[in-house]
Amino acid sequence: MQTFRRRMSIDEMIERMRITAVLRTYYDLQETRISVENRVNTREFIFCETCGIMYPKPKRGRALIRWDGKTCLICGEKTIHIIEIEPNPILEETYKDLLKREKSLIPVMYEQIKDHPLWFNYLAHIQGIGVVLGTFLITYLHPARFRTVSSMWKYCGLHVEFYCPNCKFVYQFGKPGIHERCPKCGTLLIVRAPKRKKGEKVEWNPFARAMCWRIGETFAKTGKFYKALYYEFKQRIKAKKPDITPKHLREDAKRRVVKVFLAHYWEYGREILGLPTRRPYPIIKGLDSYIPPVLDKKNPDEVKTDERMKALLMKHGISMNEYLKLWDWFREMEIKVKPAK
Template sequence: MQSNAESNKNSTVTERSSGREMRWIADAYEQAQRVRVQTGERIRAVLQARDETWRSAEPAAGDAETMLKQIRSGKSEGPVPLLGRTYRRHWEAEQEMAQAMRQALQDHPAWPWLEQVKGIGPTLAGKLVARLDATRADTPSAFWAYCGLATVPGVEYRCRTCGYTASFPESYRVSGAHTRLGGRGRCSGQIEVSRTEGVRVAQPKPARGQRASYDQYAKKVCYLIGTSFLKSGGAYSDYYRREKAKLEAERPGWATARRHLTALRKTEKLFLSHLWLVWRAALDLPLTQPYAGAQQDPTEITDPWAMVEPAGAAPESGSSPTLVTGDDEGALARPVSRAAAAIRPPSAPPKRISRTRLMP
């Protein structure tokens, strides 16, 4: 009879193997889609007489969208047969990989929850989970750091003339010139350092030639998921709007774009926290209480299963995962339900994590 440790080890090996398969499928899907889009744009340019490379192109009637649809259905090869066949071949490969991704997701531990979250379909879900590995992430903040959503120390600046407030990483060289708060031309004043203690800002993009400390593609996917939440509505969209309204009341000196991006980033971090919680719980791995931000009110963080459409309860299983909280770490862990609703801020900001640590 296998012990719990042996069982967890076997499940971890299986999980990482399926993660590598999902990673390959997601990469193949992305490559096929990229070539298909590039070829489609070339066909569009030929039809619109913007590309003279293909002098032997056959004249074609109709608009570009109609032509591309006919190429996908096999009714036409387009103005340039070689381009048309290339476009159709990669479109078919894209559809095949999308189907393979949907099939692979059926066996993913977090899919029973993900498929009920409004705003994230199998394509975005597959792209994200292909980049992550819950067995290597001991805390939700590991997901954030890997996806480029961790914060770094910063400096806050403020203009005494218009009240504009901005924060930048400590390493940034900031000039005093800025656009007037509200976007009405350049302000006559200068921004000056107003606060240096306790300022955290979004992790900046790496400089040219510098390797990123996070997975840039995973960050892009998280952004796409966040914007999809806003378009489709649902629980995460509601959370974003609450956070944005709170920032509008508490941070009048912030630019509109900054309030939007901050609220969106908090929404993405909350979603990743919930994904981590559901994923780890499904694998019977130890849990810690996730949080959406160091200043977050813990009473606003609901359990993952309250964020699905329609809101449901976590599936039952034979054993409950172990939850270790910040103040009793090292003491006896206590069993909790898979919902793990109680969430509160940590005592320290998340640590940075290597890009390779969470790769399947």
């Protein structure tokens, strides 16, 4: 029998614990650094004598548009003073310290992953995947930990639920793509990421989910192949659901791109690790057939001689020429996508 899941050795487990602690610390520091950063600048307040209270001066949005700059936003009297509050210089210092400390963790992570076969054979060749995301992928989403890519998706909370905005009801269909309309009222269902309900234990790992969201963001901004795929998905979703809100459209497209990427990482990663891959992973919600992995920092000539890629394509019955068309496609897309930015 083939082993789909490999046990870790004690050394590997210790190594993994050590490095994940650094990764989590990196994001904890980042969160604090961002909060402090927001307090560094001089803040402006409005003090109203009539109301006897002080509140932040509007900086943007509707409040700023309707404000004449002279009257109180609450009572409308001209009894206001603009008050500037200079932050304590320690905040600026703290911010700089935190940023420096945060950045200092990146080379530590790099030391840990640079000789890892998943890094130098695959992740380092994907546009948008840097040291931090790479560390996450190698530790939390090590392909040997998951029998199937579906189980990896589920661990990351990337599966979907179906919401009827008319009935305000959530459906959990087993097979996405079959149900597009509400069985009760016929309204087009909103496909969305499952929401965390109070008091209920979640099935996924919240940290992994947050990290996948970051991967999606990075691809949408700085990816190559996956950015092209993101735009392609957006177009196709929009064509199918013209009424979709821009936010839903972005989130849906991003989630799909991340799923495809994880499928690639899982499949190619298992090739690297010498682990068996089961049949092709499920087709994603009728949007596409099987998309083979693309190591988009490489060039097509390098890929032609990639033994792992050849083995994968053979498994799926795809010829190298057919595969290279995918490269042509995203390189063309890249040209189209770029000037829009």
